[in-house]
Amino acid sequence: MEILSQMWSLLGLLTVLQNILPSQLLSLLHSIYESLQDFFSPFTYFEIPEFNGYCGVDINNLYHHVNLYLNSIDPSATCRRLTLTRSKASTRITFTVAPNHTVHDSFNGHRLSWTHHVDTVQDSLDEKRSFSLKLPKRFRQTVLTSYLDFVSTRAEIFERVSRERRLYTNNGHGSHESGWVSVPFRHPSTFDTLALESGLKEQLTEDLTAFANGKEFYHRVGRSWKRGYLLYGPPGSGKSSLIAAMANFLCYDVYDLELTKVSDNSELRALLIQTSNRSIIVIEDIDCSLDLTADRLSKTKSSKKSKSMDNHNHTRGDDGEETGRVTLSGLLNFTDGLWSCCGEERIIVFTTNHKDNVDPALIRSGRMDVHVRLGTCGIHAFKELVLNYLGLESHELFDVVETCIRSGGVLTPAEIGEMLLRNKKDVDVAMRAVVTALQASMLKGDRELTDQDSDEFVRIPEVIDRMMLSSPENYDSSPGKKKKVKFLVRIKSLTKSDSGRRGV
Known part of the structure; x- marks a missing residue:
């Protein structure tokens, strides 16, 4: 009780002193107390x-x-x-x-x-x-x-x-405060689910990791911290899925740039400035977006012939390029000019179905540093698809599929994925559908497969029978054709033996 009474007395004294002493002195005393406490x-x-x-x-x-x-x-x-x-x-x-x-x-x-x-x-x-x-x-x-x-x-x-990643697209007003609109980016594609050939996944992930961790390296060598990827291949080969997997792997935002909505080079620069760091800028179908990638010599010849017409229809700047639209020069500056250095940790991706139609200046080293060819489905990619869609690591028709692919069977990952998805409840039917489609692509060239072609897989051995029983004069006797007929015999025996085992 004595201790408590003494504490109350001390508190009362402090209260009286606080009311009597000037604020400057109280501040000084408080500062001295904090200094002693820190000491x-x-x-x-x-x-x-x-x-x-x-x-x-x-x-x-x-x-x-x-x-x-x-x-x-x-x-x-x-x-x-x-x-x-x-x-x-x-x-x-x-x-x-x-x-x-x-x-x-x-x-x-x-x-x-x-x-x-x-x-x-x-x-x-x-x-x-x-x-x-x-x-x-x-x-x-x-x-x-x-x-x-x-x-x-x-x-x-x-x-x-x-952080929540966003998918952006330009709204046609790039010169205003914000030329982009966005939605949450939730694409499920990852490198684990991609159907890529052996070794390509490792090369891509290693390159992306080195880029994301390369801040000091890029600054030391005096290069802007960006990287260009050219993805080319037939439709359905997985270009868009690869872009989504890259974004998910690096946790980057995605800017889908639609060039047809960009009015001129100034708006293109404004859109570039508005993109954030740690992002992927995508221009899909670069050979079809605008008339930029045609042969420049032929364009020069045609422009000379129509020079008088152009003078009436277009206003020309000091550099001789047409204003009022995006030019090849503007796109080159977008990817590798001074304005491309206004941000850091960016990846620029071009996609095309026909690489030969793209202007060489757009895809040279320094602009598109990595060229990735995504072709038709190989055996390794096929096994990845079967594992993802059907949960199978092996099947007795894998050898048949591999033989078909090696002998010229051509299907894209999207086509095979659709067949597996359509028949996911019956593994054997799904595998037979793929074999049928591969055989049909060998027999019928590059003609697009219809649903009837891929469903009526039982009729394919009959097609092979008719092909083998017809008169020999209808076929070329070259070694390549003889080899193809022998292959068809093998496919026929494999599919028939498997049908017999399963009661088909």
């Missing part, structure tokens, strides 16, 4: 406010990084109270340290802690937020800088992985 304390404290300065407008990027970092280490293990939030468009739960609670951490054997301070501003509904970092005083010179660098790096990685 005798084995820890040092660093305050990280939410905003830079006192206007509350410029957000402190370090505060944002600390918040992301604490999410990445899951503070629920060391913090007694957390605030949980989740946005409408996201499935990820975000942690926020509750006001005036502490999260403990360790770095290089040192114990550190973060305290989240939230104070209400007097005569206002606003709140003043900050993080306070506590670390051992004797190690602050060696720990502080390296630890904050580690926090920022970890936060950037976590933000890239956890």
Whole structure:
């Protein structure tokens, strides 16, 4: 009781002194007390406010990084109270340290802690937020800088992985504040589900990883941090799926640029400026988007013949190029000019069905650094498709499919995927449909398969019978044709023997 009475007396004295002493003296006494406390304390404290300065407008990027970092280490293990939030468009739960609670951490054997301070501003509904970092005083010179660098790096990685990715397309108003509109990007394609030939996946993932981790390298060699990919192959070979897999692998946004909506080179530059870092800019069917990739010599000849007509129909700039539309020069500057360096960590992807129709200037090294050919389905890609669609790692018709592919059977991954999807409830029917389609492509050339062709697979051995029983003068006696007939005999025997085993 005596101790309590003495404490009450001391508190009363302090209250009287606070009312009597001037505010300047009280401030000085408080400063002296904090200095003594800091001197005798084995820890040092660093305050990280939410905003830079006192206007509350410029957000402190370090505060944002600390918040992301604490999410990445899951503070629920060391913090007694957390605030949980989740946005409408996201499935990820975000942690926020509750006001005036502490999260403990360790770095290089040192114990550190973060305290989240939230104070209400007097005569206002606003709140003043900050993080306070506590670390051992004797190690602050060696720990502080390296630890904050580690926090920022970890936060950037976590933000890239956890943030909601967007799919953008240009709306035809690129010169305005925002020329892009977006929706959430939720394409399910990944490198695990892609049907690519052996070795190609590894080459692509290694190249993408080296690019994403190559900031210091690109700065050291004096190159802008960007990379170009040219994807070419027949329709249905998986170009769009590969782009989606690249975006999911790197956690990048995707900008689908529609050149036909771009009015001129100035708007094209404005759209480029508005793209964010860590993004993939896609121009699909580059040979068909605009009349840019035709042979320039023939274009020069034709322009000389129609020069008088062009003078009436178009206004010409100082460089001799037509204004009022996107030109080849503008597109080249978009991919590899000075304006292409206005951001970092960008990938530019061109797709085409006919590589020969693309102007060589667009796909040279330095613009399109990696050329990826996506052709018809090979045996490795076929097995990937069967595993994804049917869950099979082996089947007795795999050898038949491989023989068909090696002997000229041509189907795209999209065609095979559709057959497997259509017959996913019956594995044997699905496999027979693929064999039938491959045989039909060998017999009927490049003619597009109809549904009747792929459904009536039982009739294919009959086609082979008719082909073999017809008169020999109808066939070429060259070694290649004889080899094809022998192959057809083998296919016929394989399909018939399998039918007999299954009671077909």
